[in-house]
Amino acid sequence: MAHVIRNIPAAFNPGITHPLFLIRSNLHRAISDLAPSLKGRMMDFGCGLKPYRSMLDVDEYIGVDYQAEGETYEQSAVDVFYDGRTLPFPDGHFDSIFSSEVFEHIFNLSEILPELHRVLKPGGKILITCPFAFGEHEIPSDFARYTSFAMQHMLTSQGFRILEQRKTGGNVEVLTQLRIVYWNLHILSGLKDIPVVRSVARILFFGLNNLWALVISRILPFRQDLYLNNVVLAERV
Numbered sequence: 001m002a003h004v005i006r007n008i009p010a011a012f013n014p015g016i017t018h019p020l021f022l023i024r025s026n027l028h029r030a031i032s033d034l035a036p037s038l039k040g041r042m043m044d045f046g047c048g049l050k051p052y053r054s055m056l057d058v059d060e061y062i063g064v065d066y067q068a069e070g071e072t073y074e075q076s077a078v079d080v081f082y083d084g085r086t087l088p089f090p091d092g093h094f095d096s097i098f099s100s101e102v103f104e105h106i107f108n109l110s111e112i113l114p115e116l117h118r119v120l121k122p123g124g125k126i127l128i129t130c131p132f133a134f135g136e137h138e139i140p141s142d143f144a145r146y147t148s149f150a151m152q153h154m155l156t157s158q159g160f161r162i163l164e165q166r167k168t169g170g171n172v173e174v175l176t177q178l179r180i181v182y183w184n185l186h187i188l189s190g191l192k193d194i195p196v197v198r199s200v201a202r203i204l205f206f207g208l209n210n211l212w213a214l215v216i217s218r219i220l221p222f223r224q225d226l227y228l229n230n231v232v233l234a235e236r237v
Contacts, residue, residue, distance in 0.1 A: 012051040017207040019184040022177040023228045026168035027129060030231040031055060031100065034164065037125050037233055040095025045116065046102030050077045056098060085111055092121040103130040107143045113158040120236045126160065128232045132167070133174045135181060151230050160234040169228035172220060176213035177228065180206055 013028050014021045035055045044050055047063030067081035082088055085108065097120055106112055120126060128151075136142045146154070152162060169177070183205060191198035 007054040009051050016210045017203045019180050019206050021210045022169060022173045022213055023134065027229050030166055030168055034127055034233050038096035038098055038127055042096040042098060043094045045097055045099040047078060048076065052100060087115045087119050089119045091118055093119045095121055095124050097126040100129045101131065103128065104144050105138060105141050113154060117159050117236055122236055124236050126234050130230050132230055133226055133228060146230060148230055151232050155232065155234050159237050161237050162232060162234050164233040166231040167224045167227035168231060170217055171223045171226045172217040173213050174226045174228055176209055180209050
């Protein structure tokens with residue numbers, strides 16, 4: 001049965017004129033494919049505003065995030081805060097875990113992975129995404145980029161078994177996405193005082209570049225030594 005997708009915020013399932021269309025449309029597609037593997041009581045680790053909530057058909061959905069000093073989280077959908085080191089749940093509490101675009105923001109990931117393993121039931125599934133080729137973001141809380149081999153090593157060494165591993169996008173899409181982000185942040189931002197001109201420029205520049213990437217990536221040899229995101233589905237052994 002096809003998994004029903006609904007109510008995804010536009011920024012996380014964007015149209016072709018969005019500056020993050022390439023990275024987020026690829027990520028959306030991968031999560032959509034693998035989300036049905038997550039069942040029962042699920043923790044969304046680093047949940048933020050839970051943008052993918054409606055894609056996850058689970059019995060209980062618990063959003064967990066880190067409460068940084070001075071942060072109000074007034075707009076957040078966090079259910080439970082943790083202290084950055086220990087998850088406030090008993091062993092084997094969850095049937096599944098989802099964590100999207102979070103690992104790069106965790107300075108002490110070597111301490112957190114054992115915690116994720118501890119609170120997951122034996123045989124429970126964990127779905128993880130994190131960027132590989134993308135600029136610094138959510139500064140200053142951006143600490144790492146992981147290769148596909150690093151993801152394999154980190155998870156298997158902590159008692160997880162890889163069920164499926166993917167890279168999203170390829171060389172052409174990465175180079176185009178980085179160019180679009182650069183223009184969006186450093187060129188088109190100079191038109192902020194001319195809103196109509198800036199809007200037209202954004203639509204034309206983003207739309208044409210995203211379309212170019214989709215076409216050229218199907219013509220040129222497809223390579224993924226440079227790619228956008230890691231997506232890993234694993235289980236606790």
